[in-house]
Amino acid sequence: MALVSNAHLDELDLQILELLIKDCRTPYLEIARICHVSGGTIHVRMKKMEDLGIIKGSRIVLNLAKLGYDVCCFVGIYVDKASSFNSVLDEMSKIKEVVELHLTTGSFSMFAKVVCSNISDLQDVLLNKINVITGIQRTDTFISLSQPIDRNISL
Template sequence: MTSHAGINLDDLDLQILEILIKDARTPYLEIARVCHVSGGTIHVRMKKMEDLGIIKGTKILLDMPKLGYDVCCFVGIYLDKSSSFQAAIDELSKINEIVELHYTTGDYSIFTKLVCKNIAHLQDLLLNSINVISGVQRTDTFISLSQPLDRNIKL
């Protein structure tokens, strides 16, 4: 039995999660066959992990360049004061191209990941969507040249 933040997971729970990390579309009956338990057991375990907030849902992974979004970048955002944080988050959340927002320690108040069609699109977002938000003092932008690793943690 493994305990994380007061949540107890046993070997079966961890085995189920490892299977789903490899392919979230694996049917319950296939998971049951691999784990040598009934489909009902998998259903109960999945419901438990959802109720505990361990499994937060499922989402589709898109190949963004194939959809015309060729630039992936990270933008560090400096806020003029900490009280601007929530208002800035509310406005940044409205920008569809921003796919991740992080409240961070270090130089930046907020660190974002965004996808753009091209450099002109990035420039437009920076000038007309991000830097105009009240409380944003300035930004630093980092363009990703490649992503050689994209994975979940191994349990």
């Protein structure tokens, strides 16, 4: 997939991003060696891409199952009216099991990714944390059986 043309990025920037997508822990000096430029150039380019908001940071990817989170599910949320969105969003952000929340088009107002240690914990989250939020009309839950694809976009 080709990156949409962006006047702020050139081929070196794209090459740097591609290397970081493969392994975000690649040292700047290693990136510089591969790209045939100085380490200072990589630092300048990284700062530019951070300032442009293209790079928003880096994060560690956890194996949630090995940490005891055996259930991953997606919860479609129907919000009762548009004026409830902000309060629902605020309350959802307080639930630690909600690891992603998307405002969506289509059937749902919001779509949340939720991780729990087991089905009993999922039931507790749904009944006592999510469905009690004022402004949520109802929810639909989809349990993930597996995640055969997990990748970043390729530039």
